Amino acid sequence: MSTQKFLQKSLVLLFFIAFLSSGYTQTPPDTSLLTIDRLFASREFRGDFFGEARWMDDGQSYTTVEPSQETKDAVDIVKYETLSGKRNVLIPAASLIPSGETSPLNFDNYEWSANKEVLLIFTNTSRVWRQNTKGDYWVLDVKTNNLRQLGQGLPTSSLMFAKFSPDDSMVAYVCKHNLYVEELISGKISQITFDGTENLINGTFDWAYEEEFFCRDGFNWSPDGKHLAYWQVDATDIPDFLMINNTDSLYSFTIPVEYPKVGVDPSGAKIGVVSAKGGETVWMRIPGDPKQNYLPRMIWSKDSKDILVQQLNRKQNTNKIWLCKTETGLPINIFTDHDEAWLDLVEDWVWLEDGKSFTWISEKDGWRHIYLITKTGDSEKLITPGNYDVLSIEEIDTKNGFIYFIASPDNPTQRYLYRISLQGGEPELLTPAASKGTHTYQVAPGGNFAFHTWSDFDTPRATELVNLPKHKSLRSLVDNQNLKKKIAGLKLGETSFFDVTTSDQVTMQGFMIKPPDFDPSLKYPVLFYVYGEPWNQTVLDTWGRNNLWYQMLAQQGYIIISIDNRGTPAPKGREWRKCIYRKIGLLNSYDQAMAAHEIMKWPFVDSTRLAVWGWSGGGTMTLNLMFRYPEIYSAGMSVAPVSNQFYYDNIYQERYMGLKLENPEDFIEGSPITYAKNLQGDLLIVHGTGDDNVHYQNTEALVNELILHNKQFQVMPYPNRSHGIYEGKNTTRHVYTLLTNYLMEHVKSGGVPK
Numbered sequence: 001m002s003t004q005k006f007l008q009k010s011l012v013l014l015f016f017i018a019f020l021s022s023g024y025t026q027t028p029p030d031t032s033l034l035t036i037d038r039l040f041a042s043r044e045f046r047g048d049f050f051g052e053a054r055w056m057d058d059g060q061s062y063t064t065v066e067p068s069q070e071t072k073d074a075v076d077i078v079k080y081e082t083l084s085g086k087r088n089v090l091i092p093a094a095s096l097i098p099s100g101e102t103s104p105l106n107f108d109n110y111e112w113s114a115n116k117e118v119l120l121i122f123t124n125t126s127r128v129w130r131q132n133t134k135g136d137y138w139v140l141d142v143k144t145n146n147l148r149q150l151g152q153g154l155p156t157s158s159l160m161f162a163k164f165s166p167d168d169s170m171v172a173y174v175c176k177h178n179l180y181v182e183e184l185i186s187g188k189i190s191q192i193t194f195d196g197t198e199n200l201i202n203g204t205f206d207w208a209y210e211e212e213f214f215c216r217d218g219f220n221w222s223p224d225g226k227h228l229a230y231w232q233v234d235a236t237d238i239p240d241f242l243m244i245n246n247t248d249s250l251y252s253f254t255i256p257v258e259y260p261k262v263g264v265d266p267s268g269a270k271i272g273v274v275s276a277k278g279g280e281t282v283w284m285r286i287p288g289d290p291k292q293n294y295l296p297r298m299i300w301s302k303d304s305k306d307i308l309v310q311q312l313n314r315k316q317n318t319n320k321i322w323l324c325k326t327e328t329g330l331p332i333n334i335f336t337d338h339d340e341a342w343l344d345l346v347e348d349w350v351w352l353e354d355g356k357s358f359t360w361i362s363e364k365d366g367w368r369h370i371y372l373i374t375k376t377g378d379s380e381k382l383i384t385p386g387n388y389d390v391l392s393i394e395e396i397d398t399k400n401g402f403i404y405f406i407a408s409p410d411n412p413t414q415r416y417l418y419r420i421s422l423q424g425g426e427p428e429l430l431t432p433a434a435s436k437g438t439h440t441y442q443v444a445p446g447g448n449f450a451f452h453t454w455s456d457f458d459t460p461r462a463t464e465l466v467n468l469p470k471h472k473s474l475r476s477l478v479d480n481q482n483l484k485k486k487i488a489g490l491k492l493g494e495t496s497f498f499d500v501t502t503s504d505q506v507t508m509q510g511f512m513i514k515p516p517d518f519d520p521s522l523k524y525p526v527l528f529y530v531y532g533e534p535w536n537q538t539v540l541d542t543w544g545r546n547n548l549w550y551q552m553l554a555q556q557g558y559i560i561i562s563i564d565n566r567g568t569p570a571p572k573g574r575e576w577r578k579c580i581y582r583k584i585g586l587l588n589s590y591d592q593a594m595a596a597h598e599i600m601k602w603p604f605v606d607s608t609r610l611a612v613w614g615w616s617g618g619g620t621m622t623l624n625l626m627f628r629y630p631e632i633y634s635a636g637m638s639v640a641p642v643s644n645q646f647y648y649d650n651i652y653q654e655r656y657m658g659l660k661l662e663n664p665e666d667f668i669e670g671s672p673i674t675y676a677k678n679l680q681g682d683l684l685i686v687h688g689t690g691d692d693n694v695h696y697q698n699t700e701a702l703v704n705e706l707i708l709h710n711k712q713f714q715v716m717p718y719p720n721r722s723h724g725i726y727e728g729k730n731t732t733r734h735v736y737t738l739l740t741n742y743l744m745e746h747v748k749s750g751g752v753p754k
Helices: 003-021 036-040 207-213 481-488 547-555 574-578 587-599 617-628 650-657 664-670 672-678 697-708 731-746
Strands: 054-056 061-067 075-081 087-091 107-112 118-128 131-141 146-149 159-164 170-175 178-183 189-191 200-202 219-221 227-234 240-245 253-258 268-275 293-300 306-313 318-325 331-338 357-362 369-374 380-382 390-397 402-407 416-421 438-443 449-456 459-467 472-478 495-501 507-513 522-529 559-564 605-615 635-639 682-688 714-718
Touching (some): 054 107, 118 159, 131 170, 159 219, 170 219, 178 227, 207 253, 207 650, 219 293, 268 306, 357 390, 390 438, 402 438, 507 547, 507 587, 522 587, 547 559, 547 731, 559 587, 587 617, 605 617, 617 635, 617 682, 635 731, 672 697, 682 697, 682 731, 714 731
Parallel strands (some): 522 559, 605 635, 635 682, 682 714
Antiparallel strands (some): 054 061, 075 087, 118 131, 131 146, 131 159, 170 178, 178 189, 200 227, 227 268, 293 306, 306 318, 318 331, 357 369, 369 380, 390 402, 438 449, 459 472, 507 559
16 A cells, blocks of 8 residues: 555545544434424324214214224224213224234224114225215115125225215115116115216216316105105216326326316206116206306205205306206296305205205305295295304204304304394304404204314314303313424414505405514515415414425425405305406405505515415416516416316306307406416416316416417326326425425525515
8 A cells, every 4th residue: 555545545534533532423403493394294294084974863973983903904984972972982993804814994984874783894995086986885784784895796985975865775876977766775786877978967067067066966865765866967068178197107198177268168067867776868858058167066855755956157147046857857937046156055954844944055145144935936035134144054953943154254264153043033152252363163963062173373283072052161172282283393483364455445354474583674585375266265373284384494494475366256245256247357356465465565575576376266366467467576486277268167267257259358358368478477387187177288378378478387196196286106206396496596585684
């Protein structure tokens, strides 16, 4: 060895010895600071949820799903007595082991027969668009412990929406767009409809009905169990939108989606009644062109002789209620609701007074209220008068004459439980007045008990069992104490809710998160989180999935702000929500920009460092703000945006914008692509190429427009991911790493001197 090499090695050794003897120890990570990996690559901040509960015995007991103490990696169905809390394993996991197998069924859902003697299990499920609605069904006889699969001889994982007949003797379900009825004792299977195809759909729905009307389960038993009423959707003339998959095989292939875009006629729909034993269908003869009207909801009458059907016209501003005779299909229009803008379909309609009247929700007096309408349609009664909105009906106690509902008359960011007499009057607040935030309930039949879940912006959800109407807590079900302790150890920024009033006197609610080390003598960059369309409200006093991500960004030196503009579904009256009609893209972006103008005046806000981001409608809003108000926002991150309103589905876009043939200029004026030429700031566009909701076509068209005007930007496609961009290992972590890095690279973090 040469002298030079020897000296070099000796020096390295001496440095290493000195390093070790210096007492050096690696500094442990600061657990008070958040990171992307802590948020998205671990389960460190995953909360617990109380779910899959079923009320029994009119609320005197309930069942839940819990990890089995006897069978590894399995669950038991456990019954609790509501008042005492006495626990009993009703269905042990071992009871759900099929013959010849060694492991119990891993199920997604379960339902009880009316007599609670048979359990229906939904397993081996697969996704149909957004939800897993296709799979295998099994029934367990609780008395004999006999477990058997329904639909023997039908394809694996092909059954949908199985449900018991009212007398528990049969189960009906859909397979390959046809209806079947199976006798539980004999196992005899009867096919009820035979004309179902990929385009002629019985008992379920096409993409647009499912996405925009939440129509999935497309049939109902009559109360006497003798008939089935079902939808038939004719999507024959709906063009296929072809999504392309380039990565899952050697050669690419297309995925067709029956998708009616703006201006394309909807699928025709009709409702028929057929005997549970099979035979000819009697079609309800509801007038009007099926391709210019929608039939989004129906219910049977108490006596099984009639069906009540909601018919929305294509513009969705008129809702006609048809009372249809099931023997003849003859319809009678008993009630019509109308709005100059649009109507939402009515979910909360149930029969009262032994079938003589039904509940209805309308905004006809300027607020969202409950009405009682007679079956003949000759009388209607307002149940909830006053200047407040009813958000949802939770339970109707017919015995004692009360309706339980969610509302928030004084604070649009919060939610509370009220009840009111069926005779009307003043609503009674049941949620403790001191418990501010968001409250949700699963109320037992009769209204004596409820599973109550509470959270606010800074506090993860906790669920308890309460006794109503006094709201007395009986016991805690999920407290999330471990998560709360984790959060308590974090260095968190101050959160607050505020009002901002623009120069044209529009007052909007917002939330704000400041950096933990906020210094009022400095000015900070702002990241605005936006949505702004009639489908969603962002400013809510509730624990949200992105709260800790926003806190992580605040730790980096950003202020996080969100504003709810006019047109968002806040409980602030009809005018607030519907003044956006035919102005999506204009009014909502204007409100956001005017609010930003006011916020820019705040002494601790750096007006030169304003960024904006959003997903779906929020991605669209981000584009609108970057293109229409380029002088305000220096950077934007747009995820899964609609760039051209003509590219979105007809039910949603026509509901809020009118019809293409009548006012095409409104769609053009409201589309971000129309103003893409104005881009000045830094723009990131993120989109899943397998998005069946907002097609990747939107991003590609926008890319072409930006190229045309020589605008520089960045695009991140996620191959074959859908609208939520979550499929595939590590995807969610990657998305939020991308967004975080882009923000930090293009908008300098931290406070700077004024």
